[in-house]
Amino acid sequence: MIAFDLAACVQLRGTGPQDYFIIALLPVFTIITLLIRRQPPFSGKRFFLTANWALTAWLFTVAMELLSADPGCKVLWGMLAYPWISLLPVAWFLFVWRYGRGETGRIARWQWALLIGVPACGALAALSSPLTGLFYAPGTAPSSPAPGAPIAYVYGPLFYANAAVLYGFLLGSFVLLGRGIARAAGISRLLYVMLFAMTALPSLANVGYVAFGINIAGFDPTPFLFSFVLLAYAAIMSLSNFFQISAIAKDMIFDGLPSPIVVVANDGRIMASNAQAQALMPAAAAADATVWNVASLADLMTLAISGERLSTPPEVRIGDGLFEVSLTPVRDTHRIGTAGTMGFAFVFFEVTQRKALQASLAAALDATDAKLDAALIQNRRIADEVRTDPLTGLLNRRALTTEFEAMTAAGAARIFAVMVDIDHFKAINDTQGHARGDDVLIALGTCLQRAFRDSDRVFRMGGEEFLILLPDMDAATLEARIARLRRDSQIAGDMLLPSTMPLRFSAGVAAWPTDAETLTDLLDSADRRLYTSKSTGRNKTSGPLTETG
Incomplete structure (x- = not known):
C-alpha cells in the first residue's frame, strides 16, 4: 500500500484539460443546486438536493486526486471520496422512493439511518486500507512512472462488499422506477422512463469501470455521467416546470373547486376565473373584463389595494346570495429578493344559509338566555324564601x-x-x-x-x-x-x-x-x-x- 505524506498533499499540479473541466463543474453544479433549492417543493426534494451535494463533494475529491502530484495523496483523496460515493446512491434511492410515493413531509428515522449509516460504513471501510489492505489491496500503485500519473487501484473484499451494498440501492431505484412506469400514464409515465434512463446511464458506467476497467483519463466515469444526469434533470424541472405536472394539477384544482374564484391583476384586469365564478358573475367571463365593470368586484379591489387588515372577511351580496370573500395577494416568486404583488385572488364562500341559521340560532339563544335569567331570578328568590324568615327577613x-x-x-x-x-x-x-x-x-x-x-x-x-x-x-x-x-x-x-x-x-x-x-x-x-x-x-x-x- 502506498504511504502518503500530508505535507506533500498541498503540492498540486494540473495534468491536462480534464482537471480544469472538473474544477469548472464544481461552481456550476453548486449554483444549479442552490437554484433548485429555491424551486417550489416537490416530492423527494431534500434527497435530490442531498444527491447533488454528494456528487459535488465527490467531484471535488476527484479534482483533488487529479491535481495531487504525490501518489500517496492521490490514494488519500480516493479514500476520502467514499463517504460521498456511498451517500449518492442512497440519496438517489430515497429521492425515487419519496417521489414515487408523493411524500414531502419529515424525514423518517429509517431514512436518516440510511443517510448516515451507509456513508459512515463506506468511509470506515475505505480509510481502513492502510491498516488492513482489505479495501485497496497492497498492489495499488501509479499506473506509470510519469509525475501525477493516475493510480491503478487493486481492490480487496471490503471494496466489493461496499460496491454490492451500493448496487443494492441502485437496484432498488430501478425496481421503484419500473413500478412507476407500469402504473403511470401519459406524461407521468414519460417522466418515470426518463428517470429510469438517467439512473441506468451512470450505473452502467460504474459497472463498466469496476468490472472491465473502462475509465475517463484513468478515473471512474460514474461521477461525470451522474453530474450530467442531475444537471439534465434539474434543467427539466426548472425550465419545463417539472413537465407542467404541478401546473396541470393546479388547473384541475382551480376548475374543480366548488367556490367561485377570480384572479385579477394590479390594474384591475380579470386574468382568470373558474366556471363557478363565471356562472355567478357572467360579466367576469368577458375577454376584456375588469373588476371596474363588475360592481361586486370593484369594492373588493379597492379594499384589496388599500392593504387594510381586516378582522373578519368582507361580505358581498350577489343576487340572492351572500358571500364571504378571501382576498389573497398573488406574489411574484420568480423575482429573487422581492415579494412583489402581481394581483389578487378573490375566493367566494357562500354563507347565505349559514348566516340565516346563525340569525335564527342567535334569536333562539337570546330567548333561551332570557328564560334562563328569569329562571335564575326565580330560583334565587325561591332559595332566599327557603332560607329566610318571611316576617323578620332573618335567616331561618x-x-x-x-x-x-x-x-x-x-x-x-x-x-x-x-x-x-x-x-x-x-x-x-x-x-x-x-x-x-x-x-x-x-x-x-x-x-x-x-x-x-x-x-x-x-x-x-x-x-x-x-x-x-x-x-x-x-x-x-x-x-x-x-x-x-x-x-x-x-x-x-x-x-x-x-x-x-x-x-x-x-x-x-x-x-x-x-x-x-x-x-x-x-x-x-x-x-x-x-x-x-x-x-x-x-x-x-x-x-x-x-x-x-
Missing part, C-alpha cells in the same frame, strides 16, 4: 347548617351560639294582639342585626326564639354586644308596648368547640342555658359570661 333554621359549616371551613377557632327568647311573649300577644306581637318580633330582629357584626349570622328559630352564631369573638366583646342588644330592645319596646310591659329577653350562651363538638350539641347546650335563664328569673344571660339580669 334551614340555613343554620350551611352557615355553621361555612364558618368552620373558613377556619374559625371558636364560635359562640347565643339563644335568645323574648320574655312573656304570650302575654304580649294575648293583651296587645298578634299584630303587635309581630311588630315586636320585627323590632327585635332589627335590634339583633344592629347589635352584631356583618360576619355574624342571626336566625329566627321559630316563635319568639332567635339564635346568633358569632365566629372568633372574645367573651368580653360578646358580653358588651348582648348588653347593647338589651338597651336597644328596651328602647324599641318602649315605642311599641305600654310601660307596664317592657320588652325583655332571656339568653343562653354556648361555645364551640369548648362546650360541644357538633352543631346539634352546641344548640342543645345553648338551649339548656337559655332554660336556666328562664327558670331563674328571666331577663338574664346564662353561659360562659358574667351572669346578667
Whole structure:
C-alpha cells in the first residue's frame, strides 16, 4: 500500500484539460443546486438536493486526486471520496422512493439511518486500507512512472462488499422506477422512463469501470455521467416546470373547486376565473373584463389595494346570495429578493344559509338566555324564601347548617351560639294582639342585626326564639354586644308596648368547640342555658359570661 505524506498533499499540479473541466463543474453544479433549492417543493426534494451535494463533494475529491502530484495523496483523496460515493446512491434511492410515493413531509428515522449509516460504513471501510489492505489491496500503485500519473487501484473484499451494498440501492431505484412506469400514464409515465434512463446511464458506467476497467483519463466515469444526469434533470424541472405536472394539477384544482374564484391583476384586469365564478358573475367571463365593470368586484379591489387588515372577511351580496370573500395577494416568486404583488385572488364562500341559521340560532339563544335569567331570578328568590324568615327577613333554621359549616371551613377557632327568647311573649300577644306581637318580633330582629357584626349570622328559630352564631369573638366583646342588644330592645319596646310591659329577653350562651363538638350539641347546650335563664328569673344571660339580669 502506498504511504502518503500530508505535507506533500498541498503540492498540486494540473495534468491536462480534464482537471480544469472538473474544477469548472464544481461552481456550476453548486449554483444549479442552490437554484433548485429555491424551486417550489416537490416530492423527494431534500434527497435530490442531498444527491447533488454528494456528487459535488465527490467531484471535488476527484479534482483533488487529479491535481495531487504525490501518489500517496492521490490514494488519500480516493479514500476520502467514499463517504460521498456511498451517500449518492442512497440519496438517489430515497429521492425515487419519496417521489414515487408523493411524500414531502419529515424525514423518517429509517431514512436518516440510511443517510448516515451507509456513508459512515463506506468511509470506515475505505480509510481502513492502510491498516488492513482489505479495501485497496497492497498492489495499488501509479499506473506509470510519469509525475501525477493516475493510480491503478487493486481492490480487496471490503471494496466489493461496499460496491454490492451500493448496487443494492441502485437496484432498488430501478425496481421503484419500473413500478412507476407500469402504473403511470401519459406524461407521468414519460417522466418515470426518463428517470429510469438517467439512473441506468451512470450505473452502467460504474459497472463498466469496476468490472472491465473502462475509465475517463484513468478515473471512474460514474461521477461525470451522474453530474450530467442531475444537471439534465434539474434543467427539466426548472425550465419545463417539472413537465407542467404541478401546473396541470393546479388547473384541475382551480376548475374543480366548488367556490367561485377570480384572479385579477394590479390594474384591475380579470386574468382568470373558474366556471363557478363565471356562472355567478357572467360579466367576469368577458375577454376584456375588469373588476371596474363588475360592481361586486370593484369594492373588493379597492379594499384589496388599500392593504387594510381586516378582522373578519368582507361580505358581498350577489343576487340572492351572500358571500364571504378571501382576498389573497398573488406574489411574484420568480423575482429573487422581492415579494412583489402581481394581483389578487378573490375566493367566494357562500354563507347565505349559514348566516340565516346563525340569525335564527342567535334569536333562539337570546330567548333561551332570557328564560334562563328569569329562571335564575326565580330560583334565587325561591332559595332566599327557603332560607329566610318571611316576617323578620332573618335567616331561618334551614340555613343554620350551611352557615355553621361555612364558618368552620373558613377556619374559625371558636364560635359562640347565643339563644335568645323574648320574655312573656304570650302575654304580649294575648293583651296587645298578634299584630303587635309581630311588630315586636320585627323590632327585635332589627335590634339583633344592629347589635352584631356583618360576619355574624342571626336566625329566627321559630316563635319568639332567635339564635346568633358569632365566629372568633372574645367573651368580653360578646358580653358588651348582648348588653347593647338589651338597651336597644328596651328602647324599641318602649315605642311599641305600654310601660307596664317592657320588652325583655332571656339568653343562653354556648361555645364551640369548648362546650360541644357538633352543631346539634352546641344548640342543645345553648338551649339548656337559655332554660336556666328562664327558670331563674328571666331577663338574664346564662353561659360562659358574667351572669346578667
